[in-house]
Amino acid sequence: MAANSTPTLEEVARLAGVSRATASRVFTASPKVSPKARRAVEKAAEKLQYVPNRAARTLVTGRTDSIGLVIPEPTASLFGDPFFPRLVRGISEVLSRRGLQLVLLMPQSREDEARLEGYLSAGHVDGVLMVSLHGNDPLPERVHRRGTPVVLGGKPNINSPVNYVDVDNVGGARTAVQHLVSLGRRTIATITGPLDMGAGVDRLQGYHDGLRDAGLQIDPTLEFAGDFGQESGARAMQELLDRRPDLDSVFCAADAMAAGALEVLRRRRRRVPQDVAVVGFDDSTIATSTVPPLSSVRQPIEEMGREMARLVLTGSDGPALGGKRVILATQLVVRASSVKGGGG
Amino acid sequence: MAANSTPTLEEVARLAGVSRATASRVFTASPKVSPKARRAVEKAAEKLQYVPNRAARTLVTGRTDSIGLVIPEPTASLFGDPFFPRLVRGISEVLSRRGLQLVLLMPQSREDEARLEGYLSAGHVDGVLMVSLHGNDPLPERVHRRGTPVVLGGKPNINSPVNYVDVDNVGGARTAVQHLVSLGRRTIATITGPLDMGAGVDRLQGYHDGLRDAGLQIDPTLEFAGDFGQESGARAMQELLDRRPDLDSVFCAADAMAAGALEVLRRRRRRVPQDVAVVGFDDSTIATSTVPPLSSVRQPIEEMGREMARLVLTGSDGPALGGKRVILATQLVVRASSVKGGGG
């Protein structure tokens, strides 16, 4: 009934009739404690509802047993959809097994990012994962230099000593274009992502590669940049149709943009896929809810998460080995936006 | 050049030629330090790249200056869409101003939840926000009882002493039904959310209220439960059409379910809105990308986030006052799924 505040190890030890050291050993799963002493401590802890104070433990061990995942606000909004939970699922799978806690951090502003750097540097986490940063964000390098293991999700667009895991954006985009070519399309436009992001650049690269494979010309009038968002896809489609009424297909670097494009195509009375075939990227939930359903490039998001987690853990054991990178394969999913009656 | 590890306050103080206490005062923005001493400390800190060790500070102050936001995995997937970033934006807005760090926690499994309870109880955060838990999850109460301020987003479906903020689900659903009634619809079906969630129950309640307002009968054959997901909406719509081919409208407790319903209506050759009017809930991005665009009930998500943050902060100042609650108004957005040519 008494409102005593959180119990300490000291109190548990006293109640159990052992020393603080012995009680500590029970909670650190550390060597040899007699079954009798162990039971006594466990019982006392149970009775007092004892939970070890994390700050105290961290102070002495230097470990926090948690890993941070940094997702800048704009990213979170764009990938609204399953990207985010799927990534977390993959990461968690690996961390859970090791008893580590995942904490997500979403800076909303420059100001937040500054605080975040302090947070990460202050030893709040044992390692940091970051996804799809814009431009050449200095954060990963800064944190890396301070000795915290860092793993990026998505290739940084500057050369950087930081480890990263990425999906094969180039290959995926190339496959998408090859698919359109195999369908007999020859005037293939693209709505690119932001070109200050690795994914944006790489998907455009893959588009170019695909054209080259087929002996087609790269034509700037067939390219228009979006920002991965639906609105931008609609705007881009309008512009492209105005410029090139003869286009017979479009590769969109994101499903959301493809959804925007489909809307415009419908308004302009172009039949999909007969007049214009459309392929997206991400294979998000949007892909199955558009009319017609969207052919899209699927990414192994969970696997990316798992790989990121694995990488950050090897970093936090040994010294951070610089510049490790892992690239994961993508896969084309064909639906009715490119092949009449195609796919699910 | 020497690889000395993270500098301590001691070292900064020595370099600045002051005592540890004075140096500490500089970083805690605490009382009177002479400009001269302050400058010396700041210079030393800059030179050593000093960042205060958070664990040590927490150990003595008992504060962590961070607030946890718990989002169970299934929730994160369902609200794929902007819900999540918008909520975070609202919360961050308030926390940022106070210099607090928001950390997100996404338990993926029962096991994770157990660890999470430990994490929260171990004093890792000064307060906890939780959204849309299923059933009567014991976590909030447990954490609350341990003395950590807790605020729920969404009404818990059991009576609980825990503070919460919710949107007016009853009122929103009621308005949606009134809208359908005003359109002359009389056979109004509903696809409900999961009835072990507050939002599910309340929206059904609002549906009933709306019918009652209009003097219409509550008819169980017009109700079918979904899980807020698109698939479940499709299944529910099929079932409802089989049972009641005469229905002239349907209120869906989530946009994703409405999207599933629209798909089925299209397959069954029912024109929307002429034959069947559809209204969703959430006013998510899905609402504008369906064909036709979806009338939907908009929720003030950011405001909910802000309110949650404010509430948890008052809790962490004074003693946690039990059972404070805040309900925020919703708003109907009319589009073409209920009114021909209607809305955006």
Place this chain on the structure above:
DNA sequence: GCTGATTGCGAGAGCGCTCTCAAATAGTTC
């Protein structure tokens, strides 16, 4: 029943910081 391992335990130092308290310094007033 004595010696030498082996195992279980407690004493105590100390992680890096904040904060109280009293000493030192600077500033006023008559």
Place this chain on the structure above:
DNA sequence: GAACTATTTGAGAGCGCTCTCGCAATCAGC
């Protein structure tokens, strides 16, 4: 310039925990 008051400063305790060390207890071997 003495007597005070206001302002800065430093010494030191201690937050709750882990972990090294050395001692006590147990056990095996002969």
